[in-house]
Amino acid sequence: MSVKGYENEIYALQTRHTSYIIRVGEDRIPENVYWGKRIDRIEDFAGEASPAPVNMQAPHCLREECASFGGMRFKESSMKVCFADGVRDFRVGRVYAETEENRLELVLEDECYPFRVRLCYEVFEEEDVIKKWRIVENTGEAPVVLERIFSAQFGLPGTGYESLNYNGRWGMEFQAVSEKITSGKKVYESFHGLTAHGNNPVFIVHKGLEEPFRENQGEVWFGSLEYSGNFKTIVEAVDAGFLNIVIGINDTDFAWTLKGGESFEAPAVYAGYTDGGLEDMSHRMHRFCRRHLMPSGLADKPLPVLYNSWYSTTFDVKCEEQIALVEKAARLGVELFVVDDGWFVGREHDRAGLGDWYVDRKKFPQGLKPLTEAVRGLGMRFGLWIEPEMVNPESRLYRLHPDWIYRYQTREVLMGRNQYILDMSRQEVREYLAECLDTLLSENDISYIKWDMNRYASEMAGGGLPAQEWKSLWHRHSLGVQWLINTLREKHPKVEFEACAAGGGRVDYGAMRRFDEYWPSDNTDPLDRLFIQENYSHLYPVRYMRAWLTDDFGMDGRKIPLSFAMHSAMCGSLGIGTDLNRTSEEKREEIKGYVETYKHIRNTVQLGELYRLRSLKNSDIQCVQYVGDGQSAVFVFLDHERYGDPLQRITLRGLKEESLYRFVLDDREIVKSGAYLMQAGIGLRLCGDYDSRLLILEEINA
Incomplete structure (x- = not known):
């Protein structure tokens, strides 16, 4: 049993290696008294004195599971409500527990108002993950306004923590930054209408001040929010001597009215602890995602090698030219052919067409059938690009329904990337899009959809709602996209x-629940991608990470060898985006060889365990290893040689010490034991600029 109670006071959430202990004292306030390595004897936690000094009210000094605004609390709260009479203070009058084998609900009822909060927990014992979320219920008749309703709150005792999150922008996603939290608070958030490119809806806290923190050692507490809208994470050093963490829907410009009998469910947070550093955190969350978050049916299957036509044709899409591209892509060994932007009515440029999701008969006189038949005939599957949340002013949809966008009636509508955002809170908008796209998928042999969203939200007004309800539109939009x-x-x-x-x-766990993969960055520069991909992999699985080879790397204008570029793309779910109309036959044959190699290691790369062995952030080389069933793939990258010293030595991880492994290095076949490879390592030479190696190790005995 992974959820245990002790004398209606102590509740233990036990995973295979960790314990999360909650105590409900005489003050009826649930507090987290321990989160760390597993402790089986839960009665040890009974009877401990409160940490609150005698001259202070207790709530501020407690590591609360649900700190509500007010009531002598001066730390960040995870909930703020306003009752009909103006009272903005939730006080627990009664608390009780409902438990199952792996689930716990702590129900907190207000001492005066017909209002309660359900603190919900679910334990994933084998994966060492705890799910936390909450449901608030208005059990009376008068309305209650939620001004803040975060999903979860966590508390860690003492000081000396660092907080790791990401700082980025378009083309520069997942730039990891770790900062000491010694006073005040650190806020990571988005109010762009979606997750956006800057921070990520996660927390990663480690003990970076008190002991060395390395890839495979050190204490780490972590959590990820299952939400694709505006989020906020606050990591706060409380003056009472502990770390306070709250995470959930961003309360900036947020309010949600609960009428009598209504409830609100906050999105879930998946959290864990390890003393094995970032490496063990990644392994646990990658396994958890595949088993419990990814859509069933495809979760355990590797993604196909993809070709996308954008760089070959951009908006100038024509059926016969696409068929010619199909034939060239098939010869590379591609398994999925995707027509990007430009296939639908009026889409000659990015100023028109969005919203009109109908095949352009000028470009495809017989519809998509001739193209899809050509694709299928060459053994591939077919896909399309869409951007359903957007509309261009120059479109049939906008001419018919100019009221279907977010807008202030007294203001000129702001334009972003030549498009407006459709009001996804409206049922008629959602139903129109569902009907259009359902028809498109039903009438055509389409196996893949690339779902894009190219501008941030603004002017969140409309929705057929009164102005006092407009603060709910950010969340309603996210719910509309989910629907x-x-x-x-x-x-x-x-x-x-x-x-x-x-x-x-x-890129977030909310999208993972509903999509099969991510496009992690428009930046396809192979060197930049190494940094993006490394930090992405902290909490997100490799299988979900599309990585392309392109001609024009777009961001930096570097001249990088094909081998380096292909190896960088092969570290994820491989895609090809080169302009095959300008690619020489010799280069296409070389790409074909890399595709064949990738297919040989694809299961290991996409579904195996990832080890970040070396990083260009603090080393001369980047080295990443994937370990699967009887096979390991090791990619090594050098951006530039230093001081005429080409020799590099790498020690591997995750192998079986007693097994032998065969691999080829510099045209020599080598056999070494797992113990040797993990202790003594491999010496190899990388020279000049942008050199790389791929080593494929095959286990040759059990």
Whole structure:
């Protein structure tokens, strides 16, 4: 049993290696008294004195599970409500527990008002993950306004912590930053209408001040929010001597009215602890995601090698030219052919067409059938790009329904990337999109959809709601997007959906629940991608990370060898975006060889365990290793040689000490034991600029 209670006072959430202990004292306030390595004897936690000094009210000094605004609390709260009479203070009058084998609910009822909060917990014992979320219920008749409703609150005793999150922008996603939290608070958030490119809806806290923190050692506490909208994470050093963490829906410009009998469910947070550093955190969360978050059916299957036509044709899409591209892509060994932007009515440029999701008969006189038949005939699957949340002013949809966007009636509508945002809170908007896209998928042989979102939200007004309800539109929009993708997945369960938002603007566990992969960045520069991919992999699985080879790397204008570029893309779920109309036959044959090699190691790369062995952030080389069933793939990258010293030595991880492994290095076949490879390592030479190696190790005895 992974949830245990002791004398209606102590509740233990026990995973395979960790314990999360909650105590409910005489003050009826649930507090987290321990989160760390597993302790089986839970009665040891009974009877401990409160940490609150006698001259202070207790709530501020407690590591509360649900600190509500007010009531002598001066730390960040995770909930703020306003009752109909103006009272903005939730006080627990009664608390009781409901338990199952792996679930716990602590129900907190207000001492005066018909209002309660359900603190919900679920234990994933084998994966060492705890799910936390909450449901608030208005059990009376008068309305209650939620001004803040975060999903979870965590407390860690003492000081000396660092907080790791990401700082980025378009084309520069997942730039990891670790900062000491010695006083005050650190806020990571988005109020762009989606996750966006800056911070990520996670927390990663480690003991970076008191002991060395390395990739595979050190204490780490972590959590990730299952939400794709505006979020906020606050990591706070409380003056009472502990760390306070709250995470959930951003309360900036947020308010939600609960009428009598209504409830609100906050999105879930998946959290854990390890003393094995970032490496063990990644392994646990990658396994958890595949077993419990990824849509069933595709979670345990590797993604196909993809070709995307954007760099070959941009908006100038024509059926016969696409068929010619199909034939060239097939010869590379590609398994999925995707027509990007430009296939639908009026889409000659990025100023028109969005919202009109109908095949352009000028470009495809017979519809998509000739193209999809050509794709299928060459053994590939077919996909399309869409951007369903957007509309161009120059479109049939906007001319018919100019009221279907977010706007202030007294202001000129702000334009972003030549497009407006559709009001996804409106049922008629969602139903129009569902009908259009369902028809598109039903009438055509489409196996894949790239779902893009290329501008941030603004002017959140409308929705057919009174002005006092407009603060709810940010969340209603997210719910509307969820409804649309859920509806399409239910009707088309075999279609593979990719989450893209101008690159990595929708990389989060909420998207993972509904999509099959991410496009983590529009930046395809192979060197930049190494940094993006390394930090992305902290909490997100490799299988979900699309990585492309392109001609024009776009951001930096570097001249990088094909081998380095292919190896960088092969570290994820491989895609090809080169302009095959300008690619020489010799280069296409070389790409074909890399594709064949990738297919040989694909299961290991996408579904195996990842080890970040070396990083260019603090080393001369980047080295990443994947370990699967009887195979390991090791990628090594050198950006530039230093001081005429080409020799590098790397020690591997995750192998079986007693097994032998065969690999080829510099045209020599070598056999070494797992123990040797992990202790003594491999010496190899990398020279000049942008050199790289791929070592494939095959286990040759059990």
